[in-house]
Amino acid sequence: MIELKEENIEAVLQEAIDTIRPQSSRLVSITKRVEKVDTLAFYDVAKQIRNERLFWTSTAEAYTLVGAGSAIEIIARHNRFETAEQIWNNLLEDAVSNNPYDVPGTGIVAIGGAAFDPEKEKTALWANFEPIRFTVPEYLLTEHEKDYYFTMNIVVREDDHPRQLANQLRREERKLLESLPKYGEDTHIVGRHDISPNKWKQTVKLATNEIQQSHVDKIVLAREVRLKLDKEADSGNVIRKLLNTQPNSFIFSFEQGRDCFIGATPERLVKIRESSLFSTCLAGTAPRGETEEDDARISYHLFHDQKNRGEHDFVVQMMKKAIESYCTDIEIPDEPVVYPLKNLQHLYTPVTARLNEGNSILDIIKNLHPTPALGGTPREESVAFIREHELLDRGWYGAPVGWLDNRDNGEFAVAIRSGLIQGNEASLFAGCGVVKDSDPEEEFEETNIKLTPMLSVLEGEK
Structure with missing residues (x-):
């Protein structure tokens, strides 16, 4: 150059x-x-x-x-x-x-x-x-x-x-x-279609059977909700509302014509600055409480819940394994902390390391994706199950989105809490980690919670 x-x-x-x-x-x-x-x-x-x-x-x-x-x-x-x-x-x-x-x-x-x-x-x-x-x-x-x-x-x-x-x-x-901004009007949801909810719950049950009968530990299953809006959504207005309602998030929009993939994800995949690597292990989810006492109770339960801690540990161990051949000076805390967002709270563990010379951010992404939080573990078997049984084409949902520059800097996040807007329609996506004792109804409710951020902004809430 x-x-x-x-x-x-x-x-x-x-x-x-x-x-x-x-x-x-x-x-x-x-x-x-x-x-x-x-x-x-x-x-x-x-x-x-x-x-x-x-x-x-x-x-x-x-x-x-x-x-x-x-x-x-x-x-x-x-x-x-x-x-x-x-x-x-x-x-x-x-x-x-x-x-x-x-x-x-x-x-x-x-x-x-x-x-x-x-x-x-x-x-x-x-x-x-x-x-x-x-x-x-x-x-x-x-x-x-x-x-x-x-x-x-x-x-x-x-x-x-x-x-x-x-x-x-x-x-x-x-x-x-x-120029000055000219925000479009808020949209309102006039129709919602959950794609095959009963069949999705049956797929959760099928996944639990697979886990119980094989060496697969976790399978992440996603589902789609199709929305009808009262007018064409303006992605600039959606971004503005996400900025106002989703602090501590990565907010992204990739727009081509009438198609716009947009969202606010809390999950960094990897960041590189002058050969220093930063990553995030984010797995284990609970809602926020309505009062401070309720919020603290839910946070305590999340931190001590065996299922959520197990899911989180899957991600931490995978992260360490994925970067150790590319990095030195890897530092990972022994325990997670609870990371609160507006609608949800997660178990969170930060990761830092030093990227070896000759390696790039795309090398890391290739090795990290999909994390156990989005695919499952072991990776090959869980993704094979998803490919055969999941009821949707995820597209860019749950995948790396971000940027890189000509000086070897870059940052990528995992595209969750997101949707694909197409004029006055939108598809929203949410997933959950299925393990051997997962209950389909509880997992369905967890996906409803994860849909909340995008549902709120498309419904015109502040």
């Missing part, structure tokens, strides 16, 4: 074009620091400019990425993680970057995700979501520690005119950075 320090847009483009190989193209990326920008206004205006929008934020860290349009698409259908990484590395080799800031998530950034199980037969519901897909946005806004950075990414060819391209970039920059 070529690093340029020239600040003039036209000069950067001219140099990139002058040194391009004949009959080829290259990515040019230009980053500048800007005054404070309303991230939701940027997301709102992006729809007027391009048909593809991306949003990612870690609310606990006040870190946000907002993308508009697509300069480059990285899509892989076979050997997806290895293929995607090879395409990414090839892209960076010939790219031109003008980014003087050592800030994660600036410069050349790819944002996207993957399907939970690429071997599961794909349905029409997920037609616009590939087994793995990363987008390098044409325009990217990065909020980091209350500072704001704007990146323009453009693919140039040898016969392009630098001045014409520069003028186009400046026009769209002004529109993106200077």
